[in-house]
Amino acid sequence: MADKRVGIMGGTFDPIHLAHLRLAKCAYEQYDLKTVVFLPAGDPPHKTDHLVAPAYRRLEMLKLCIRDYPQFQISEYELEKQGYSYTAETLEYFTQVYPEMEFYFIIGADSLFELDSWYAPERCLAKATFLVGNRLGRSEEEIDRQIQYLTQRYGGIIEKVNMPGMEISSSDIRELLSKGQDASHYLHPAVNEYIKQNHLYYQGPVENLTMIVKKRLPAGRFLHTLGVVETAQNLASKYGADVDKAKVASLLHDIAKPLSVDELIAVCEKGGEPVTEEELAGVKVLHAKAGAIMARDEFHVADKEILDAIRYHTTGRPGMSLLEKIIFIADFIEPGRSKAPNLDRIRKEAGLDLNRCVCMIARDTLQYLRESGAHVDSRTEETYEYYKSITNLHL
Numbered sequence: 001m002a003d004k005r006v007g008i009m010g011g012t013f014d015p016i017h018l019a020h021l022r023l024a025k026c027a028y029e030q031y032d033l034k035t036v037v038f039l040p041a042g043d044p045p046h047k048t049d050h051l052v053a054p055a056y057r058r059l060e061m062l063k064l065c066i067r068d069y070p071q072f073q074i075s076e077y078e079l080e081k082q083g084y085s086y087t088a089e090t091l092e093y094f095t096q097v098y099p100e101m102e103f104y105f106i107i108g109a110d111s112l113f114e115l116d117s118w119y120a121p122e123r124c125l126a127k128a129t130f131l132v133g134n135r136l137g138r139s140e141e142e143i144d145r146q147i148q149y150l151t152q153r154y155g156g157i158i159e160k161v162n163m164p165g166m167e168i169s170s171s172d173i174r175e176l177l178s179k180g181q182d183a184s185h186y187l188h189p190a191v192n193e194y195i196k197q198n199h200l201y202y203q204g205p206v207e208n209l210t211m212i213v214k215k216r217l218p219a220g221r222f223l224h225t226l227g228v229v230e231t232a233q234n235l236a237s238k239y240g241a242d243v244d245k246a247k248v249a250s251l252l253h254d255i256a257k258p259l260s261v262d263e264l265i266a267v268c269e270k271g272g273e274p275v276t277e278e279e280l281a282g283v284k285v286l287h288a289k290a291g292a293i294m295a296r297d298e299f300h301v302a303d304k305e306i307l308d309a310i311r312y313h314t315t316g317r318p319g320m321s322l323l324e325k326i327i328f329i330a331d332f333i334e335p336g337r338s339k340a341p342n343l344d345r346i347r348k349e350a351g352l353d354l355n356r357c358v359c360m361i362a363r364d365t366l367q368y369l370r371e372s373g374a375h376v377d378s379r380t381e382e383t384y385e386y387y388k389s390i391t392n393l394h395l
């Protein structure tokens, strides 16, 4: 019997939380299901704000949440289908494609009380047994009455899933996160981490970053920063890097630039990374290290790749990540730059080969520093040697 019983759990999963997971587990155990298929809904057709995560993010979170449960799986059917999906049509599709299976559609008690207003409830109930989880705030009698009403009106079978009540909803979680508050009690740890890393639902400093950066930088520096943002985002989408991370890294890359030397030193010390002798000698590059520390401590950026992209945006380093290379290059070639001698060739190279482009920038930077008698940072030399050796570039 059990090998025919398939549970389906629909929803936007924005984000998936522990009550979803618990309901799926209880339904799986109590109804002897072969599997539970999570069926995330597609994006709504109207424009969404950033309090709603796009489909690919919701899917990533689902994957993270169920990866330890081999009895659960995901169907991307509604994500791939164009337009709004009605449950009736989705269930008819599944029963048509898998006629040998018995379907159990799993819903929370809140959906039980909305079912009346769904599109064609009788068609939904004809194709699957509905399993309803309880929730705090609804009495058993109320739920029983509603089940009786619905089955008398539309036919079909609705059964209850026993589970400890959990008063959580995705919208409550979004609300908490939007204020920068902790929602980790309600989320799988990997999902919680993913939300933090990608600044989902958050309306705090990072979402308002452009305005904050504008206030913090002198006008010319802010214009340069916007140029770096634009260039970095273009490079990120061209080379398959994370565009959102490129935006955060580029917006913050020069955040420490307006600080005096004493202030830069203080930032580094407070961040637990005192300034070295060499950094003091070549104080021009210190804003990159201080910027990474400020991004971490002041702007709560936890992503190491973003922090490293800020930290090495001036000197580069051997073996840079894709994002590091993008920020390093974008800083040099953004549209507002005009003085460097080989800018045209370097801009062209950025569209062809990032390693060669990094090599050319490091070479020109070294040449400029030597000619102007400025301190030459050993890391810029290492960057040049490394990228020269891996690209076989003889300039």
Ligand SMILES: [Fe+2]
Pocket (backbone or CB within 6 Å): 253, 254, 257, 287, 288, 313, 314, 331
């Ligand atoms: Fe900089």
Ligand SMILES: [Fe+2]
Pocket (backbone or CB within 6 Å): 224, 228, 253, 254, 331
């Ligand atoms: Fe810059």
